[in-house]
Amino acid sequence: MSHDYDAALFYLHRMACSDLIHLMTLTKDDFLSKKIEKFVKDFMYEPEFSVVEKSYDSLLSYLDHVFLAEIEEAIQKQSQ
Secondary structure, X not given: OHHHHHHHHHHHHHOOHHHHHHHHHHOOOHHHHHHHHHHHHHHHHOOOHHHXXXXXXXXXXXXXXXXXXXXXXXHHHHHO
């Protein structure tokens, strides 16, 4: 599933909403799907930039959390 997170980060950086929507429907991570849905909805329809920025930061923060968790897991496996 790490491919989903890499793709989400790439599409988010490019602001590729159609690709994010496609990823949203394919991913098995429901939380990621909800974060993408919220961001795309805000990006497309929300006139208030601060709301868009907040959902962008929320998605980015979730991706950061996932990447850090994967790194910690890899370090633990190496130390065993």
